[in-house]
Amino acid sequence: MTSWREERRQAAAEHAAALERMKASETAQARKLLQEFIAQLRERGVEPEPLRAQVVGSNASYRTTLTGWYLRRNRSLAVDVDGNFYILGVPASLKARVAGVQVQPSDPPLVVGQGARDGESMPLADLLRLRLES
Numbered sequence: 577m578t579s580w581r582e583e584r585r586q587a588a589a590e591h592a593a594a595l596e597r598m599k600a601s602e603t604a605q606a607r608k609l610l611q612e613f614i615a616q617l618r619e620r621g622v623e624p625e626p627l628r629a630q631v632v633g634s635n636a637s638y639r640t641t642l643t644g645w646y647l648r649r650n651r652s653l654a655v656d657v658d659g660n661f662y663i664l665g666v667p668a669s670l671k672a673r674v675a676g677v678q679v680q681p682s683d684p685p686l687v688v689g690q691g692a693r694d695g696e697s698m699p700l701a702d703l704l705r706l707r708l709e710s
Contacts, residue, residue: 599683606684606700610659613704617645620708627654629666629677638666639676647707653688656681 578586624644628637630651637651644656654662661684666677689697 602686603683606661606686607659609700609704610655610661610684613708614645614655614657614659616708624657627656627662627664629664629672629679631668632665634668636668636673638669638672640664640679641676642679645707647688647703653703655684 622645627640627642627644627646628651629640630637642654642656642662644654644662647653647655652664654664656662660681662679663682664679666672666679669677684700686700687697688700688703
């Protein structure tokens, strides 16, 4: 006979695994959207550009080694030529001002800005469509 603690532990593990599967599925869907977006940009002859990381709370930005396309007008999100998704907000740093900054890719979300203030979240598909229309 299993104890209620063991049953709770097992239920929690199953729930965590289900959430992980759902996140992996959403990430795969978002990556596909980004690949299609890049293909459309290339078809239209929109060339990638050097990407800069925006200093949070400032108009300053730092060099990166990345090349790609910005997804938002404020240049806070981008995709590189390989389809990697980047959040380009970084803290101020004297070293980064001189040497540039390394930004790590993130798993792309299906809803950008989820959990943010009202009006700041948007399905990734809509954001990409708007970017293609601009």
